Amino acid sequence: MKLVSTLPFFTRDGSHEVAYHPLSRGAYEQLPHIKVTDNLTPAQEFAQYKTLIFAMTDFTPEQFEALTAPDFLQLCRDLQTFTLTPADELREQPIDGHTFAFDLLFPFTNELGQTIEHIEFKVPKVKHSEALANIDNNDEREDFMFQVVTGLSKADVARMAVNDYLTIKGQVGAFFTLAGDYFHPAMSNALSI
Known part of the structure; x- marks a missing residue:
C-alpha cells in the first residue's frame, strides 16, 4: 500500500507527492486536544493538524511553514481520512x-x-x-x-x-x-x- 498525498502546489525533488506512515495509537493519544469532547477552536484544530503532519511525515519545520494553505488542508484531510479508516x-x-x-x-x-x-x-x-x-x-x-x-x-x-x-x-x-x-x-x- 502506497501511502502518499498529492499536493498541487508543493514540490520536492520534482514530485507533488508527500509520503506518510501510519500513526501509532500512542502518538494519536498525544495529539493536542484529542480528549476535547466539544468542537475544537480553530487554534486547537490547527495545533492538532500541525502535530499530525509532523508525526506522520518527514516534513521539516521549514517545509511545513512553506506549505500553501490549500496544500495544508489537503494533507490534513488525507492524513485524517487515512488514520481514521480501520485496517x-x-x-x-x-x-x-x-x-x-x-x-x-x-x-x-x-x-x-x-x-x-x-x-x-x-x-x-x-x-x-x-x-x-x-x-x-x-x-x-x-x-x-x-x-x-x-x-x-x-x-x-x-x-x-x-x-x-x-x-x-x-x-x-x-x-x-x-x-x-x-x-x-x-x-x-x-x-x-
Missing part, C-alpha cells in the same frame, strides 16, 4: 463474528523487540466480565478488554497503528457485549426446527 476497510476484508484471528496491516515491534504481525482473539470468560464490571474508568476498561481478548499489553496497543487498533477494537468489544449467536450464526440456524 479491515483499507483491505476491503471486514472482520465479523467468524473472525478469531487478524493479520495486522501494519505490524509493529514491541518493547521486547518482537515483531507483532498476527493477533489471535481469545474468548473471555464470565470471570473477565465480572472483573470488567468492577472497573469504572473507561480507559482502564479498554486496556483490560484488550489484554484479555488479544493478550496485548497497554504498551503494545500504544505501538499499534490506529488503523489496526480500530479494527481490533470492534471485535474486542463484541466479545464483551454481544451474545454467542453473533459468533456462530450458522450453528443457531442448524439447530432450529
